[in-house]
Amino acid sequence: xxxWVLAVTLAIMSVIGLAFLCVxxxxxxxxxxxxxxxxxxxxxxxxxxxxxxxxxxLRPWPHALASxxxxxxxxxxxxxxNWEVAPDVIPANRPVTFAVVSTDVxxxxxxxxxxxxxxxxxxxxPGYTNRISYTFASPGEYRVAxxxxxxxxxxxxxxxxxVRAE
Ligand code: CUA
Numbered sequence: 001x002x003x004w005v006l007a008v009t010l011a012i013m014s015v016i017g018l019a020f021l022c023v024x025x026x027x028x029x030x031x032x033x034x035x036x037x038x039x040x041x042x043x044x045x046x047x048x049x050x051x052x053x054x055x056x057x058l059r060p061w062p063h064a065l066a067s068x069x070x071x072x073x074x075x076x077x078x079x080x081x082n083w084e085v086a087p088d089v090i091p092a093n094r095p096v097t098f099a100v101v102s103t104d105v106x107x108x109x110x111x112x113x114x115x116x117x118x119x120x121x122x123x124x125x126p127g128y129t130n131r132i133s134y135t136f137a138s139p140g141e142y143r144v145a146x147x148x149x150x151x152x153x154x155x156x157x158x159x160x161x162x163v164r165a166e
Contacts, residue, residue, distance in 0.1 A: 070094070070095070071094070071095040071096060071133060072090050072091065072094055072095070072096045072097070073096075073097055073099065074086065074087060074090060074096055074098045074099070075098075075099050075101070076098050076099070076100045076101070076124065076144070077101050077102070077103060077124075078100070078101070078102040078103070078104075078107035078109060078146065078150075078157065079102065079103040079104055080104050080105065080150060080151050080153060081146075081150070081151065081152075081153030081154065081156045081157045082156070082157060082159070083109070083144050083146070083157055083158070083159035084159075085144060085159050085161060088159065088160065088162060089162045089164060090136070090161065090162070090163055090164070091163070091164060091165075091166040092136050092137065092138060092139045092163050092164065092165050092166060093135065093136070093137060093165075093166065094135065094166070095133055095134070095135045096133065096134055096135065096136065097131055097132070097133045098122075098131065098132050098133070098134070099129050099130075099131055100123070100124045100129065100130045100131070100132065101124060101125075101126075101128070101129050101130075102124040102125055103126065104126060105126065105151070106123060106124065106125050106126070106148055106150065107123070107124040107146045107150050107157065108121055108122075108123060108124070108146050108147030108148035109121060109122050109123070109124045109130075109144065109146070109147075110144065110145050110146070110147045111142055111143070111144055111161065112142060112143040112144075112145060113138075113140070113142060114138075114140035114141055114142060116143075119134065119142070120132060120134055121147055123148070136163040138163070139163045139164055139165045140162075140163055141160055141161075141162055141163075142160070142161040142162075142163060143158060143159075144158060144159040144160070144161055145157065145158050146158075
């Protein structure tokens with residue numbers, strides 16, 4: 001599903017890029033003024049910098065790591081107002097695939113590093129299983145929290161995920 005979204009997004013971006021190029025070619029007939037040449041050089045330079053940067057930063061997306069056959073399977077179930085994560089002790093340096101579900105309303109499943117930085121998140125939706133894969137490089141106590149307001153006990157929706165060195 002996520003690869004379809006990525007493919008459709010890239011296709012739409014390509015169409016918009018082509019349309020943009022057509023507009024530029026149709027309107028900016030040479031000879032250009034010095035300001036127009038500078039602007040064009042800046043645009044090309046920014047695109048030359050931006051496209052490789054975009055491609056380089058797309059790769060570390062958690063779902064881009066796919067879900068290998070030997071991934072540890074974790075089921076994360078959200079309910080008003082707690083997370084049930086099983087198993088909640090997982091190995092470091094092995095891919096982990098989270099199957100995220102909800103038994104009632106929509107929740108936001110987010111995993112935070114021991115330092116408190118968000119690592120990844122996905123929705124926990126009733127009647128649908130969202131899958132997300134991640135490889136934890138460092139052992140430690142990771143925190144699971146809910147990122148979508150889901151009622152009076154929203155702030156209590158937290159759990160701990162222990163990552164152990166193997
Ligand atoms: Cu569950 Cu907020």
